[in-house]
Every structure is written in C-alpha cells, then in structure tokens.
Amino acid sequence: MKVLVIGSGGREHALCLKFSQSPKVEKIYCAPGNGGISKIAELVDLTTGDFTELADFAKKKNIDITFVGPESPLSEGIVDFFVSRGLKIVGPAKDASKLESSKIYAKEFMKIYGIPTAPYRSFSSVADALNFLDGWEENKKVVVKADGLAAGKGVYMCDGRKDAHNAVKKMMEDKVLGGAGSNIVIEEHIDGQELSYLIFTDGISYSVMPASQDHKRAEDGDKGLNTGGMGAYSPAPLATNELNEKIERDIIRKVIEGIKAEKLDYKGVLYVGIIMNGNDPYVLEFNCRFGDPETQVLLPLLETDLLDISRAIVDKRLSDINISWKKGAAVCVVLASGGYPENFEKGFEIKGLEDITDSDVFVYHAGTKSENGQIVTSGGRVLGVTAIAGDIKSAVDKVYENVKLVSFENMRYRKDIAKKALSEVEKAQD
Secondary structure (H helix, E strand, C coil): CEEEEEECCHHHHHHHHHHHCCCCCCEEEEEECCCCHHHCCEECCCCCCCHHHHHHHHHHCCCCEEEECCHHHHHCCHHHHHHHCCCCEECCCCCCCHHHHCHHHHHHHHHHCCCCECCEEEECCHHHHHHHHHCCCCCCCEEEEECCCCCCCCEEEECCHHHHHHHHHHHHCCCCCHHHHCCEEEEECCCCCEEEEEEEECCCCEEECCCEEECCEEECCCEEEECCCCEEEECCCCCCHHHHHHHHHHHHHHHHHHHHHCCCCCCEEEEEEEEEECCEEEEEEEECCCCCCCHHHHHHHECCCHHHHHHHHHCCCHHHCCCCECCCEEEEEEEEECCCCCCCCCCCECECHHHCCCCCEEEEECCEEEECCEEEECCCEEEEEEEEECCHHHHHHHHHHHHCCCECCCEECCCCCCHHHHHHHHHHHC
16 A cells, blocks of 8 residues: 655654554655655655645645644644545644634633543633733732743743743734744643643544653753743653543543544644643643654554554544554654744754664654755754663663664753653652
C-alpha cells in the first residue's frame, strides 16, 4: 500500500519510520518532509497548505491513506477537502479540530461535558482583560493563553498581576502571536506535574496510549521560555494504574461522549494534556494530532502495525484492532539551535549522525535539510534523539550517551529530561 505523510518535523519522521516498518507498506511519500525523512520516504515539494495540489498528488499516485502530522492543515480543513475528493485520510475534520485551534471553544466544551479544567475567563477586548486582572491578587500566579494556534508558544505562565498585564498586551496589542492572540483565555494557575495522554479514536471507540511527559520549558529545572518541546519520556511512572483509570473514567470517556453528542467527525489521534491538581487530574489543553516530541517516544514502543491502526480509524472499526505496546521505556532529548525559541541561526553542518549505531536509538530529524551532500540545521528544534530500554533509568543513560556523539554549532539541549520520572521511581522503591 502507498502512504502519504503530511508535515516536515520530528513527529513526521517518526510516523514515516513507523510506516516503513510495516510489511504492507510498499511506498511512503512525505510532503514536504526534511533531510532525515528523505532517507526513508520520497519527498514531495508541496506545502501543508496546498490542499488541491496535495489531493491531486494523492489521486495521481493512488495513495491508499494519508496521515496528517501538524495542526494547521487540520484546523484549515484538509480532512474535509480530502474526504470530498474520495480520499482516505487520518485526522479530525475542521469542526472537530476546534478542540485545539480554539482554546475558548475547548474550555466551553469541557464546561458543557463536565470535564475538569482550571477556572477561566475569555476575552476579546484588551481593556476588559486588563480590568479583570486589576482585581487579581498582585503576586498570585495566573496563566494567559492565546485562543488560536501558536506553535506551542501561546501560553504565558505569569508570576502575578504585572506579569499578566504584560502578557495580555504582548498578545492583544503588540500581536506577537499574530491573529492567534486576538482573543485570549485567562485561567487560574495550577502547580502540579503534567502528563500527556494520547488516544487513537474513530469518533466511536478509542484506545489509550501509554502516558508520557513532555518538557516544554527551554532550560533545565523547567525554567525559561515555553517551547514546542525539549524532550519527553514514556511511560510516565506518575501515571499509576489508579490514575490511568481515573483519567479514562472522568476525562477521556467524557470527551468521546462530547464528540459524539456534538456530532464531530473525529478520526485520528487526540492528545489530552493533563495537569495534576493535588490528586485530581485537570485538562490543560487538547491537541487534535500526535504531540511532538511525545510521538518520538510513543511510536518506538508501539508493536501493532500503524497502517492497520490507520485503516481501522478511517473505516470506523477501531474496536476490531487489539493495540499492543512493548514493555520498557523510551526517552527523547531534543537538540535545538542556540537562541531557540526566539532568534537563532541555521545552516550549520550536523556532525556525528553516522556514529549512532545502536538499533534501540532513533534520531528523528525536525529542523534539517540536505545541502551539498550534508545534513544542515534549518530550524529551532533540530533533532530528537530517542532511546528505548528496559526501564526509564537505562533509557536516560543510553539517550545521553548517544546525544554526546552529535554536534553542530550552537547546539543546546536540556540535561534533565526524565528527572521527574527517576524521582517517581525512587519514591516507589522507598
């Protein structure tokens, strides 16, 4: 069968690699892809927004199934467009994608269907937002979120009223996030650990993936600016059987019930971002696709053929598939350009990739391109190095051993990925 993957990052590299492991897949195309993906898939010189050209390509090449990686084409209706052309595609329709593309819509959805989330107010006026904050305790933490898509950079964790005022002005007056910050959500800050729960769903049934934990802040100790993700691990020791059952009962089932009640056409992957409020899980956000870099730790652990899962999703027979996962753990460390997530230089040669030879270590390209026979940097997050092992500690040791083999000018990465996981393991052993 022929598969088309849409996107160009580490998530898409992980998807292409997983599809390449299926004996049923004869050809993989990726639009537009990157330097690393070119080793396992044929790159298609089309952007993710060229719906007509992408659909024409899928028709011409007799693509059996298309898998959408990033959020933007989903929010703009690529699934609706492909379906109208009689093409099979994995991803939610435009209306269903509002769970990610509008924070306000997501909050209202959660309120209607009794899904626990932080108290909030939404605003379309700068004056109204600032007036609301004037009544906020001066030093009480608060979160300001852009309503629209902002590539993982639309959340400001504010230390108090003054900080929140600045965040509102940056989004709504200075337009630092463009149109994404025209409307905002202001919500109470919850100080707890975060977990990522991803599910495969055909809109009727669902299958929960192992819980993972992302590291959004740029610097060690969860400090610095929010990024698209500096690393991840799975399964998360914090996600005990008891907690998993509670999240499935109180959150995931209610989300699926809400999707059915709203008659949303949802066939794909749903990401449920969780934050622990004491012992209670609250929803931080929804993503309507695989998370990045969570994909880079989940797919190496997936035993079931991703093509079989994808076909079952689009045919609305996911309940017929028994999805299994490898035992052990996976840890991903993102190698980023100096200055990311703000200004950074690119075009630097990446050295040492050929020195990584362990079959349980995967190097996913995110911001790379092939230039004059060399792989060079072309983005903020450049590579994701993932190691799988029998346990979290072994995976951490292995991934950092291999990270040291790679280099490029101004390379930076966090040195504490999965530190919280190791602490949870130590607590459980005491």
